[in-house]
Amino acid sequence: MAQPGITAPANEEAVRAWDTVLYERWKQHREVFVESLGDLTDEAFSRMPPPEGGRCIDVGCGFGDTTQRLAELTGPEGFALGTDSSSRFIDDARDEAAAAGAHNVEFEVSDAQTASWDPTFDYAFSRMGTQFFAAPVPAMRAVRGALVPGGRLNKVCWRRKQDSPIWAETEAVVQQFLTRPEEYEADTCGPGPFSLGNPDTCRGILEAAGFTDIDLVARDFDYRMGRDMDAAIDAMLAIGPGAELIRLNGEHGERRRPEIAEAVADRFASWRQEDGSIVGRASVWFVTATNPG
Template sequence: MNIVENSDNSVPIKAWDTVLFEKYCRFRFVLTQGLSAHSDTLLDRRPYRAGAHVLDVGCGFGDTTRQIARRVGSCGTAIGVDCAPNFVDVAAHEAQDGDVANASFFAADVQADDLRGPYDFLFSRFGTMFFSAPVAALRNMRKALRPGGELAMIVWRRREDNPWVHEAEQCVRKIVPVVSHEETEEVHCGPGPFSMAGADMVSEMLRIAGYDRISFERFDTDICIGRTLDDAVEFAMALGPAGEIIRLAGEAGKARKGEVVAALRQTFAGRLTAEGVKMPSSSWFITARNGLS
């Protein structure tokens, strides 16, 4: 299998610290509580022992880091790392305000920087799909892991198995002209949320990076993408593949906003429940061991 990597991670890092940070703050409800079923389930199935030292990769707002810190107890530590200093600042302040003394955070490019190990475990909830050079990042992560230590990461399965973003993408593609990253000066998130959907490819990446005992487990759950129909439409227009199509299209995307809103409302109307707009999602729970000393 030929895995081609682009080592420059500067564009995705800038995107996560600017435009994506702003959008994640706006739709934080979806991107923390909405995704928590995935991380809660994995953490329940593979609990960390008291006193463990855990690195949370791509920690974002730090909600999973704080959760891990509580689980490992005062003798353990949970450290969150993210490429975007803005996320790290929010996470650190909220850990302090929440009196989670054994949680701390730092900003780094996980692909290349010192990750301040060694750790007993590495964890990541949807934080590993955006590296320009994923094998280099996975190898750098492994170097921060104790021999025999375990990586557990959650990544999205195929976009077709994730209607919570894919249905909006299909809808927008019919209305807005699609512009590739190469055709614009706009920053972008990197390879994208479905870059690790292929189990065979990711297994090969992990093996090349020095891991063994690699396993994949499918997990499906519904996600609330908005408390109301309007919330769901705004979310789809701002984030995910649909939001990216609109953003990169520039003025052409703005000119078709009315058409997009009407089409998305029609798309989501059948998904509206008393608890909000709920859509199916599907992820891989991937675990692997540091097989090298």
Template sequence: MDDSNRVIVEAWNTVLYEKFCRFRHLLVDGLSQHSDAAFERCRFPQGARVLDVGCGFGDSTLRIAQRVGPGGAAVGTDCAENFIRSAEADANAASVHNAHFFVGDAQWGDLRGPYDYAFARFGTMFFEMPGAAMRNIRNALKPGGVFTQIVWRRREENPWLHEAELAVRKIVPVVAHEDSGQVHCGPGPFSMSGPDMVSTMLRGAGFERITFERYDCDICIGRDLDDAIAFAMALGPAGEIIRLAGEEGEKRKPQVVAALTQALAPFVRPNGIWAPSSTWFISATNPIL
């Protein structure tokens, strides 16, 4: 693992891993709507070998393994060892024998290619050096191989994150990563939201035939309002502001709860808290030389 990623890896292996486990019911079930729609478009064929970048709990890797069949392989990689251990345990429990996992740095590490396809669901926005990661992923693909990634679009199109962040910013002092002395998640969920910047990055990494498709759907952000507020205070930009503020963030939590109650109330439905979400499905091809 490259030393420049040490702080980010530590965050994903400790505090963020613990929070992801706590809210796994929202992160897996809610976000899978986006990957399900993406899978309908990329349709990994039987026998294909597919890399799942930033696989997290490995639920998307297991889905890919089902699609490629016993003659294919789904290979999940993540920088955080705790996520990989969890993914391996789930694969073993489900007796999915064509899903494999390893701890790796997608920016610089050996990705154990070649692969026919690569996939990433919300796994590329936190790279410290995304251009290097795109180049490394392309080098792991066979000529003609396709990389599909799902990333969040603009903040304003994802009010479940943005409204919570705006509410918290009015109450909690914002501390920069470098000033906090704490581990952090990296650039953040909207770092890949600009298609011009991302297409230029992918072109610079050597990809061609780069396409963007917008996909919108409502996702469940809480079983009830208390669950949604706890989710917002733990993860995403709002949760990061509170955590990095340390004691000051803890002190102001009662005010934050009141503000988030008001901000998230419009999303209440009889079956939970549902809010609009918007992503890009980005496809890029490794040229055939």
């Protein structure tokens, strides 16, 4: 098991952001940022199912819904450990698993960059949890170190920002009003959601971490950004690259939020569905690899 609570110095700011402002925004907009990924997650699991009776580790597990799913898929003899550097996500994950009566699931607070897990897992999973490491190679080496020889990695991460209109177009609107300030007080989320968007980077990190059989499959999909226009605007200006620009601009960003929201509504208008929800296109990598031992 990793030692809980140890954070690599280079990662402190990102870990703090994930445990504070980002946790709060994620929780508030969970319907958009977690539940909208349900079908995509099922697809990732059906592409590479966790082994029945196997031991699984879920890296950057957030609220632990994927950890619970791993535990279900491995069956009563299987086991899933959810890990995350944020104690607030892990507290929620523990409470939710207990409320769901899940028995073969546990959670721990650990920073993947400083973790050293014993090689006792057959399968490592991560949905959007591996893009935020200041030092991605040591982190992915630790994930590989958690796997038995022949153990498999299955992860989902965003492709490049420009491959996902939901992110690129939102950011383009915000950029009409704001630029990235040279100096700012806010903690950032680390390298960021699109840090593995370049396939050579994504593959290179895994190769350097010692993985083999690395495979990346691009998957474009419909992303439900909100049940209505207000919900979509709130969510997309709370999380993601447009939201980050507002956040880093502090009070100035907040002052401009109403006019930004109006311009975003214009941009999203053509994505409105018959039921009023807003659905845009997005794109991820399905990444699989093996620990050769």
